[in-house]
Amino acid sequence: MSSIFENPDMAPEEVAARLLVTASALDDLTLADAMKVVGYMRPKRIKAGTVFIHEGEVTHNDYMLLVLEGDIAVANDLPGLHESIVVNILGPGHLIGEMGVLDGAPRSATCTATTDIAAAVLSRTALMRLLRDEPRVGARLLLAISKRMADRLRDTTRKLRTFALMNKALQEEMQVIMNSRVPVPKKTIR
Secondary structure, eight states, rough: OGGGGGGSSSHHHHHHHHTTSSSSSSSOOOHHHHHHTTTTEEEEEETTTTTEEEEEEEEEOOOOEEEEOEEEEEEOTTSSSSOOOEEEEEEETOOOOHHHHHHHOOOOOEEEEEEEEEEEEHHHHHHHHHHHOOEEEEEHHHHHHHHHHHHHHHHHHHHHHHHHHHHHHHHHHHHHHHSSSOOOOOOOOO
16 A cells, blocks of 8 residues: 655645645644644654553543544443444544543543554644744634534534434333233232
């Protein structure tokens, strides 16, 4: 498989900037803004099979990652069970960890590289430098991240409503079944 960085027509920074302004990342940024943001990012390679973010992790969680190449499985632990479920597969142009770069709170999912990954990382320290050096670009970046998170929250709310409706229908169906059962006569002990 050839690398996106082998394209002689574009510098790696431009490739990263173009991916940063896609619909799967932050399409509210301009390409000029993205080029400035990429200047504050550092490259990162992750080997296939590596778990690089752990759900609930409270250290090393103050960065976001832009996927440049490869695929990442995003999984959540199932409460009460010792297993997890893959909830998404993210590829080039996707952001991971944007909540962490903002608040440093525990990670909300586990991320595993399913292929070798090339990524660009923006740490909170680098974000603070960007805000100091380029406040307008930094403000537009924060607004784009906030919009992306709001879109995800709306999508999650829509999914929860659907789940609640399905759950209610299932409960009603079970109630009908329970009400239609013939009672079992009780045996009397003599």
